[in-house]
Amino acid sequence: MACFLAPAAEAIIVSVIKKNEQRKEEVALKNEVAASATTTSETGIPWSRKLSWLTRMLWGGVFLLAIEHIWHGEVVPWPPFLTAMNNPADIQPMLMEILTVGGTMVLFVTAVWYVMTLVADRIYQKSDVLATSEK
């Protein structure tokens, strides 16, 4: 009915966190460059980049799921936008679906992303070790 609203809410929150993280990293980078040139090596993949993977997965998924809901006539371009809102008896099941199906989508996508970041960190560190041993 409207399960994509839960990942949409997460996408908004993560986008804000990502913007803040990006700002922090930019400030930290500027300070580091200004302070000294001794500690220039990166210790891992920046969090803003990792968060950008999650936002792209969430926004992309939400967009494509919204298309699917339009196809099935569950979302319309006029108010109240969700056809379930027209019938008061459908509102309760719709909210339940957002909570259960949407909530599980949020947890599943976030869990997959978290594993992805661990694997990416591992690969990054491995390539870093290889590069230093080759020197």
Next chain:
Amino acid sequence: MCLLITLLAAVISTIVWYVNAPKRQLGLGTLSLMYWGAALMWTVDGFFRVAEGEPFLDLSVNDALLGLLIVICGLVAWLLILLYNDPKKVFKTFQFKN
């Protein structure tokens, strides 16, 4: 079928992204992450359908058409993002020519 087609699109776009890596000009990572996000969400939807006694996959022609529409919409969204970001600065060169 929609889930299968989206998964196929995700796998193909990831392969194309990896072949072109480390060049990030075309933003193929965005395209593949979009498809992966949708595929993961539909996987969850499929499990809930099974719990309700319905089949995991909808193998109807209607759902296959929806899958094709999803792939096209994903490509259009990616193209719009690409043109907006203009990584090759194509639109900037127009300014210099005028």
